[in-house]
Amino acid sequence: MAPHKEGIQPLLNEFPINYINLGRLKWKIPTINGLGKVGALFNKAANRLLPLLFEYPRIELFFMVKNKLKSETEKYDFLISIAVPHSIHWGVAASWSAKKEENIAPLWIADCGDPYFIQENDTFQPPFYFKWIESWFMRKVDIITVPTNTSYTGYLPEFHNKLVVIPQGFRFEDINKGALLDDGIIRFGYGGAFALNRRDPSELLKFLSKIDKSSHFEFHIFTKNDKFVEAYAAKDDRIILHKPIARTVLLQTLSTFNFVVNFTNTGVSQTPSKLIDYAIIDKPILQINSEKLDGDIVLQFLEGNYQNKLAIDNFDNFRIENVVKQFLALEHR
Known part of the structure; x- marks a missing residue:
């Protein structure tokens, strides 16, 4: 229905x-x-x-x-x-x-x-x-x-x-990954919503804007919440604001980048589904705490050091085939 x-x-x-x-x-x-x-x-x-x-x-x-x-x-x-x-x-x-x-x-x-x-x-x-x-x-x-x-x-x-x-289910086969863009520019991206004082990109954007212009990177942001990004994008052409695009197109685009960004939620009751999307395209995940930015880890990622990347455990649990089996089993619970 x-x-x-x-x-x-x-x-x-x-x-x-x-x-x-x-x-x-x-x-x-x-x-x-x-x-x-x-x-x-x-x-x-x-x-x-x-x-x-x-x-x-x-x-x-x-x-x-x-x-x-x-x-x-x-x-x-x-x-x-x-x-x-x-x-x-x-x-x-x-x-x-x-x-x-x-x-x-x-x-x-x-x-x-x-x-x-x-x-x-x-x-x-x-x-x-x-x-x-x-x-x-x-x-x-x-x-x-x-x-x-x-x-x-x-x-x-x-x-x-x-x-x-029962975890969220995903059809892994729906995602087509592209080849890494390897031209000397470090590209990373985020796709999703922002929320004031919760999932807020301000501290990260301030930090990136202060990095010397000789550092060649591009932070691509796909969001409907333009107001969080517009001022920074206007001043620094390394911060690039995009309108939202279809999930499959977004993931194919992000798969060509060096790494991806996730902003932590407040509390533990909500887990962003984008983390599984990021894991499907097999990209290092830079986890950002909006309230306490760790600039050293950001710099590590910009240098290609991903030792502090966010790990996604039990990856296969999110395959839609396994999720469906768990729902069907509830009939006999």
């Missing part, structure tokens, strides 16, 4: 999927065109406050999922709901009965890549009433799957007994 998506037919032709269309997503955040600063201020407030206070417009999925599940007549062995957005879980909870025989399946598994209420890496925390919604949904669900052993810190303690660790 998924919302309407253009161009899905080739996928359905290739794989034996019974696609149940939830319909088109119609809700949008209202915007004002014109009115100068007043309109701009309204648009900024609407884009920040409506998702934060009401999970709007993604709350539309709550109603779509609930209604479709209630009308479903088929019976299944188990149901997996996937976040984000978490409103999908809430829609399942609204349709789920304490009488197991009334549900479309006897077992419900909720897969949570990141926690919702206890958020360590967002600038603003969800309002208190979302704790009630999260508790309501978690009381109903049978199993909650999370990606790492430390993810439990992002969930309410009373539901820790429902948590099962």
Whole structure:
């Protein structure tokens, strides 16, 4: 079950999927065109406050999922709901009965890549009433799957007994690696989001900008959060800002660089999936702590010394084939 998506037919032709269309997503955040600063201020407030206070417009999925599940007549062995957005879980909870025989399946598994209420890496925390919604949904669900052993810190303690660790899955074969660009310039890159005082590149960018211009390097940054980088890129042509690009294209591009950069999250409940992407392209990972930059390690990487690179353990656990087997095994847990 998924919302309407253009161009899905080739996928359905290739794989034996019974696609149940939830319909088109119609809700949008209202915007004002014109009115100068007043309109701009309204648009900024609407884009920040409506998702934060009401999970709007993604709350539309709550109603779509609930209604479709209630009308479903088929019976299944188990149901997996996937976040984000978490409103999908809430829609399942609204349709789920304490009488197991009334549900479309006897077992419900909720897969949570990141926690919702206890958020360590967002600038603003969800309002208190979302704790009630999260508790309501978690009381109903049978199993909650999370990606790492430390993810439990992002969930309410009373539901820790429902948590099962299953890592994120990746199709390693989807990634085409390019040849290393070997022209005397040290290239490194980062692709992803930034967050003020959490996943913040400022200290690294300041450090790089102070390195003598005789040092030939290029730091390529692919992000939608331009404001964190623009000022540095304008002053130093070795810091190069790009718009986001497709994951497979990004990884092929990064595979031609000398190394890649990761900015640590606050806390341990959220683990960036990009670390696995970086491991797939087999590049040394420079781990940056936004709050305490170790300039010596940065210089080591610029000199080609990767002894302090971040190691990714149990790499094969992230292969999608192994992840699927772990989900299927939950039926008999």
